[in-house]
Amino acid sequence: MLSIDPGTVRVGLALSDEDRVLATPRGVLDAGDKLRLVASIVQTCREEEVTRILMGLPRHMTGELGAKANSIIDLSRKLADATGLEVELVDERLTTVEAARKLQDEGGRNPKYKKRKPSVGIDAAAAAVLLQGWLDSKRSR
Numbered sequence: 001m002l003s004i005d006p007g008t009v010r011v012g013l014a015l016s017d018e019d020r021v022l023a024t025p026r027g028v029l030d031a032g033d034k035l036r037l038v039a040s041i042v043q044t045c046r047e048e049e050v051t052r053i054l055m056g057l058p059r060h061m062t063g064e065l066g067a068k069a070n071s072i073i074d075l076s077r078k079l080a081d082a083t084g085l086e087v088e089l090v091d092e093r094l095t096t097v098e099a100a101r102k103l104q105d106e107g108g109r110n111p112k113y114k115k116r117k118p119s120v121g122i123d124a125a126a127a128a129v130l131l132q133g134w135l136d137s138k139r140s141r
Contacts, residue, residue: 004055011028057072
């Protein structure tokens with residue numbers, strides 16, 4: 001499975017293992033050129049033999065759709081058409097906050113993270129948080 005944390009500047013990607021137990025950050029893509037973004041995601045899906053895509057959908061804490069929701073929904077449709085895969089939109093509230101905490105915790109134990117800027121890797125980490133939450137919810141049913 002592929003998880004996507006879409007942003008206006010960068011798009012974070014994460015993948016699950018074959019058993020759909022563990023989510024791992026895959027990297028980030030530039031969000032500027034939408035055609036190139038879709039092509040890059042399609043390529044990742046082929047390379048990683050992805051069978052399903054999750055995409056974060058921005059919502060306010062009240063549950064209402066965020067300002068960027070329409071562009072995310074449009075992107076999800078384009079990806080579904082380009083890949084032939086189901087794209088499930090998933091509430092992404094607080095995923096970036098949780099990812100930032102995890103990266104900060106790692107930085108406390110791992111010296112290589114201390115040299116990074118805080119935003120480096122946050123998008124992919126947020127995609128991993130989104131995916132891990134989805135995986136965990138499916139296992140607990």
